[in-house]
Amino acid sequence: MSSKEKNQRAMSKLQEVSIVAARPLPVILLADVSGSMAAAGKIDSLNQAVREMVAAFAEEDRSRAIITVGVITFGSGGAKLHQPLCPAHEMTWQGLAAAGNTPLGAALNLATELMEDQAQIPSRAYRPTVVLVSDGQPNDEWEEPLARLHSSPRASKAERFALAIGDDADCEMLQRFLGSPEARVFRAHEARQIKQFFRWVTMTVTTRSRSINPNLLAALEDLDY
Amino acid sequence: MTTELRFVVDQQGVRYTLGKELGRGGQGVVFAVSRRKLAVKLIWGSDQSPVRRERLRNQLTLVKRLELRDLPIAAPLEMLRPPELGYVMELLTGMQPLSSLCHPxxxxxxxxxxxxxxxxxxxxxxxxxxxxxxxxxxxxxxxxxxxxxxxxxxxxxxxxxxxxxxxxxxxxxxxxxxxxxxxxxxxxxxxxxxxxxxxxxxxxxxxxxxxxxxxxxxxxxVHPLCGDMVSDGEPELEEQAMAGRLPWIEHQTNPQNHSRAxxxxxxxxxxxxxxxxxxxxxxxxxxxxxxxxxxxxxxxxxxxxxAALTCPTCGWSYYVKVATCPRCEAPRPPLILARIHLWDPQSGEGGGLLQGPDGKPRTVGFAVATARDPLLLDDRLLDGRQGMQETPRIAVEIDGSGASLRALDGHGYELRTSQGGLRHVESEPVRIALSSAHAEWQLHIGPRDKQHRVVRFELQKESGDAR
Incomplete structure (x- = not known):
């Protein structure tokens, strides 16, 4: 190849340069939007806390991981994909409204499907984080859907968080969702604590995204100096 | 929590207000100290272990004892007081991690x-x-x-x-x-x-x-081990690649892990x-x-x-052997090629350039200068010393169809031609005419009865310019 040809080859390539995008780090929120969440400003606190969490994610450096957020709601009309997975920095948060029952089983099924769907979460993604928030007792069959989530190849690897709002929340169910006796269900009795919980989730996720190996779960948990 | 820690105290009781986070790695996080040419490194974990603290103390003592003048290490100054594990170091303001050039x-x-x-x-x-x-x-x-x-x-x-x-x-x-x-x-x-x-x-x-x-x-x-199969694959495959179990992305015979990025x-x-x-x-x-x-x-x-120069049209920088700018195709600008040779005082009458097996003067290095890239001849080029000291000694600028030379170190240098021409390079600029056919002028970096380096200059016209 003559040097001219070589240069032309380099030339054509220099116009179509691309880089490898950082791997996504998905965060999936399972939010109880049953009618009881409308009481005592619970849904408003939840909306505000999630909005702040998404805003904090959007600020994070995206060189090592891109935090994406998806929201599944369960309440009136069953379980819904309220917010398909989307990079936090491109997201406009749509507030949640509370009404209806607590169809948790349907929500768990939707979450498992989402996590196993390669079109939604590519195989190159880091392990997802799943956050379950509830203030009551499920009113559908949820044990089998939970077992499916725990045994499905990718959903089972997810890092899980659980928030019990108020005294009526089913803490035993939430503990089983976490799947580990050491993991603890965070309990919120007032709006302030809902925010605290989401700050804790935010910190754990951002620590992972900044970490030199974001696939390690909570590897830097001794960060609280 | 990192974001809530606003100040730290060293062992002498001096308080430092933490500013911007400058970078973080596997061991800790580094913050600028507000309004001072200092930084603080905090080591992960509020570990109260006296063993770890003692190890850090020994390490910092070792570093303080080293002759660091020739090393660009941010010198440790003082350890932090518990509960923090870390230390205060010198750091110029306006510095950032190299990662800022790797991750757009x-x-x-x-x-x-x-x-x-x-x-x-x-x-x-x-x-x-x-x-x-x-x-x-x-x-x-x-x-x-x-x-x-x-x-x-x-x-x-x-x-x-x-x-x-x-x-x-x-x-x-x-x-x-x-x-x-x-x-x-x-x-x-x-x-x-x-x-x-x-x-x-x-x-x-x-x-x-x-x-x-x-x-x-x-x-x-792009990372040399992260080809398309790795970056499209699961994070676990990347761990395999990092353990050296896959070929690198430019492997000459195994294209398995090739990268288009x-x-x-x-x-x-x-x-x-x-x-x-x-x-x-x-x-x-x-x-x-x-x-x-x-x-x-x-x-x-x-x-x-x-060997790199800057395109005067678009500002992209590229290697001198390429005839047109890889980004905008503008011709390579006129340039001075400075070839570096060795003076052999034993050669011929009164010394000469050390020759290679082909009978031509042996080139031990070269550097280019263009209107956008003035050339600073430093210790590395003029003495062949490889170190951190890069004191510039002679500045070379392209000047029409010639070069302008000036000494920056207060010394004088001789420019000679084989026909007996002699000019002195001192702090005032000296202009010499250059031709592309013949590198007439020789810049001597030492006396002719001793071995030293000699720089010869030739002019390369704009590429594609046949005049």
Whole structure:
């Protein structure tokens, strides 16, 4: 190849340069939007806390991981994909409204499907984080859907968080969702604590995204100096 | 929580207000100290273990005892008072981690990506910064020490694109070679396969591996082991690649892990740099003894930087052998080629240039100057000294069809022709006419009865210009 040809080859390539995008780090929120969440400003606190969490994610450096957020709601009309997975920095948060029952089983099924769907979460993604928030007792069959989530190849690897709002929340169910006796269900009795919980989730996720190996779960948990 | 810690106190009771986070790695996080030329390194974990504290104290004492004047290490000043584990160090303001040159914002289109590369100083500045980093590692190795965990997160560079300072900020990590059992730290992506697998501790060749990764990644914007199959695959596959179980992305015979990403290798890697990459990532991937040491990188990085020039039309920087700018196709600008030779006082009558086997004067180095890239001849080019000292001695600027030379170090130098012409280069600029056919003028760096280096200058017209 003559040097001219070589240069032309380099030339054509220099116009179509691309880089490898950082791997996504998905965060999936399972939010109880049953009618009881409308009481005592619970849904408003939840909306505000999630909005702040998404805003904090959007600020994070995206060189090592891109935090994406998806929201599944369960309440009136069953379980819904309220917010398909989307990079936090491109997201406009749509507030949640509370009404209806607590169809948790349907929500768990939707979450498992989402996590196993390669079109939604590519195989190159880091392990997802799943956050379950509830203030009551499920009113559908949820044990089998939970077992499916725990045994499905990718959903089972997810890092899980659980928030019990108020005294009526089913803490035993939430503990089983976490799947580990050491993991603890965070309990919120007032709006302030809902925010605290989401700050804790935010910190754990951002620590992972900044970490030199974001696939390690909570590897830097001794960060609280 | 990091974000809530606003100040720290050292052992003398001095309080430091933490400013911007400058970088973080596997061991800790570094903050600027507000309004002072200082930084604070906090080591992960509020571990009260007296063993860890004692180890850090010993480490900092060791570093303070070293002759650091020739090393760009951010010098440790004082340890922090418990509950924090860490220390205060000197750090110039306006420095940022090398990672700022390796990771463009995600989602940039090709054109913006090239603009970003150029704003970071382009090829030439990247080569010079990497050369300085390599030289710093070589100096450290010369002291019998290793850096341990070189990574783009703990090697800092000037933030301003026209400055080329570097600082090593992990003084607490310097060590003599370590055994595998000693709790090895490395940054994923930069740890040699023998560290990843735990077969070996850190040594000069694990430092050399990390350097090679940084060179390849800073220049091409892609990790040498992360080909398309790895970046499209599960994160676990990346761990396999980092353990050296897959071929590197430019493997000569196995294209399995090839990558379409990053800048074209031939545009940013000189042939000799590419050769070193092959040595390191093919035979040297699993066999550390086949890996090039850091001093070979120093030489070749500087040689490549000396051969890079800036396009006057678009500002892209590229290697001198290419006839047109790889970005905008503008012809290569007129340039001065400064070839460096050796003076042999024993040769002929009164000495002559040392000749190679082909009977031509042996070239030991060269550098280019264009209107955009003035040439500073420094100790490295004029004495062949490889070190951190790069005192500029003579400035060479292109001046029409000639060159303008001036001494910067207060000394005088002789310019001679074979026909007996003689000019003196001192602090006032001296102009000489140059031709492309014949390098008439010889700049002597020493007296003619002693061995020294000689610089010859030739003019290269704009490429494609047949006049």
């Amino acid at each position: 914002a995600s989602g940039l289109a090709s054109g913006s990506l090239l603009d970003w590369y150029q704003q970071g100083g382009g090829l030439r500045r990247r080569l010079r910064l990497l050369g300085r980093i390599a030289a710093a590692l070589a100096t450290l190795h010369g002291h019998g020490l290793v850096y341990g965990d070189p990574s783009p997160y703990n090697l800092f560079i000037s933030a301003a694109a026209d400055a080329e300072e570097i600082r090593m900020i992990d003084a607490d990590n310097l060590r003599y070679t370590s055994a595998p059992s000693e709790g090895i730290f490395f940054t994923p992506g930069y740890g040699a396969p023998e560290l990843v697998s735990g077969r070996s501790g850190v040594n000069t060749l694990t430092d050399a591996y990390a350097l090679a990764v940084m060179v390849f990644q800073t220049l091409t914007l 990053g800048l074209p290798r031939e545009v940013v890697l000189s042939e000799r740099l590419m050769d070193l990459c092959r040595e390191c990532f093919e035979d040297g991937l699993q066999d550390a003894t086949k890996r090039p040491g850091v001093s070979r990188w120093v030489e070749r990085l500087y040689q490549a930087a000396d």
